[in-house]
Amino acid sequence: MFLQNGFRNALLDSPIEILRALDCDLVGISVARFSLPIEQAFAKSLFDRAIADGDVSDATPVYICSGESQVHVPGEPLRPIRVIGIDPAGHWFVDQRIDLQLEKLTTTFTALLDSRSRSKYGFELPKLDAIQKQSIELADQPIEIVGLVEIGTDFANDGSMIVSERTFGKLFPSRTLDSRLSQVDLALFRVRDGANHPQVAGRLTKMNDRLWVVMPRDQLMAREVQFWNQQTPVGAIFFIGSIVGFAVGLIICYQILFNIINDSLPEFATLKAIGYENRYFVTLVIKQATYLSILGFVPAVITSWFLFDGIEWIIGLPMHLTLSRVSFVFALTVGMCLISGVIALRKLFTADPASLF
Numbered sequence: 001m002f003l004q005n006g007f008r009n010a011l012l013d014s015p016i017e018i019l020r021a022l023d024c025d026l027v028g029i030s031v032a033r034f035s036l037p038i039e040q041a042f043a044k045s046l047f048d049r050a051i052a053d054g055d056v057s058d059a060t061p062v063y064i065c066s067g068e069s070q071v072h073v074p075g076e077p078l079r080p081i082r083v084i085g086i087d088p089a090g091h092w093f094v095d096q097r098i099d100l101q102l103e104k105l106t107t108t109f110t111a112l113l114d115s116r117s118r119s120k121y122g123f124e125l126p127k128l129d130a131i132q133k134q135s136i137e138l139a140d141q142p143i144e145i146v147g148l149v150e151i152g153t154d155f156a157n158d159g160s161m162i163v164s165e166r167t168f169g170k171l172f173p174s175r176t177l178d179s180r181l182s183q184v185d186l187a188l189f190r191v192r193d194g195a196n197h198p199q200v201a202g203r204l205t206k207m208n209d210r211l212w213v214v215m216p217r218d219q220l221m222a223r224e225v226q227f228w229n230q231q232t233p234v235g236a237i238f239f240i241g242s243i244v245g246f247a248v249g250l251i252i253c254y255q256i257l258f259n260i261i262n263d264s265l266p267e268f269a270t271l272k273a274i275g276y277e278n279r280y281f282v283t284l285v286i287k288q289a290t291y292l293s294i295l296g297f298v299p300a301v302i303t304s305w306f307l308f309d310g311i312e313w314i315i316g317l318p319m320h321l322t323l324s325r326v327s328f329v330f331a332l333t334v335g336m337c338l339i340s341g342v343i344a345l346r347k348l349f350t351a352d353p354a355s356l357f
Contacts, residue, residue, distance in 0.1 A: 002303075002307075004244075005238075005325065007238050008235065008242065014152060015154045015225075017318055018084070022217070024188040024189060024190055025189060026188075026201050026204070026215065027215065027216075028046075028187030030042045030211065031211065035224065041175075041183035042183070042184055049207055050214070055191055056189050056191065056204075059189045059190070060086065063165065063175065066080055066083070067080065068172055069083040073121055073136055081138075081157070083172075084160060084161070085164065085167070085181075086165065092188055098150075101148075108170060112149045112162040114151045116150055117159025117316065122134075128147065159316075165181060253289070254340040257289060285341045285344065289338050290334065290338070293336070301321075
């Protein structure tokens with residue numbers, strides 16, 4: 001159950017890792033972009049109008065390309081990689097270490113590489129000096145890796161690079177008009193203190209609700225999680241896997257408790273004959289089921305911790321083992337053992353002391 005829930009949570013966490021990394025209040029996104037990996041942009045002129053709003057204290061456009069952005073590492077085939085273009089002079093990341101790295105992007109055709117990009121690209125991770133010795137090309141242009149950051153992969157992107165707006169425009173001229181970037185993928189807004197975020201988001205959306213929608217960052221993250229959880233088969237597959245894991249555990253626990261009861265049936269029958277009520281046996285078996293769940297859960301947590309770290313290191317997906325998720329699996333484990341114990345009690349309830357002696 002830990003592994004199945006871990007993969008399911010990785011599916012739900014990975015698409016929003018980029019949003020979680022950004023430090024902003026509101027995000028503008030094209031209405032046609034029903035999921036973040038979908039490449040749908042809106043006109044930059046709409047962003048330029050939005051920054052004139054009195055409640056917007058700061059704003060920046062973000063450019064994302066995955067389809068045209070082919071990276072080539074010597075000895076490896078061309079592979080698509082997500083390229084994120086942003087103003088290097090701004091401070092738009094929660095992790096200040098990324099902001100410090102952005103200052104290195106003042107020169108054209110320089111980039112920051114996601115250190116969690118998958119090994120199939122051929123990057124000499126995690127050594128920056130070794131990567132800088134590789135002749136790397138991005139969109140048929142030589143690119144210099146000047147730093148490493150940590151963002152993470154998802155089910156749509158195996159790796160990422162961050163470049164300046166100027167470099168982004170040089171790499172993807174189809175996204176420019178009169179040598180200026182004309183299409184924006186995400187618009188990040190910071191709102192002045194005291195302003196109502198949903199109201200500001202609604203007012204910005206009404207500037208042209210046929211082209212874009214502006215919403216609080218947390219709301220966009222929740223929408224993305226809902227899409228991957230409910231609208232894709234992958235979420236259902238891992239959910240079914242968790243149910244199967246629960247069912248298998250239920251059967252195993254039942255067999256263990258049933259055998260314990262069956263082996264001790266003469267002793268239990270004797271206790272029934274001298275007047276012990278069924279309530280006593282229910283309490284006894286529930287205690288055994290609880291002990292069984294705890295004894296099985298503790299090594300499972302430790303094993304899952306190491307497995308999650310290994311899987312995250314190998315494939316780059318965020319395998320977070322949070323307290324809430326551990327508690328959820330613990331509740332499932334205890335419930336599984338208790339249900340098994342209640343089912344196994346039927347053998348004891350129907351036992352007739354007279355027929356055993």
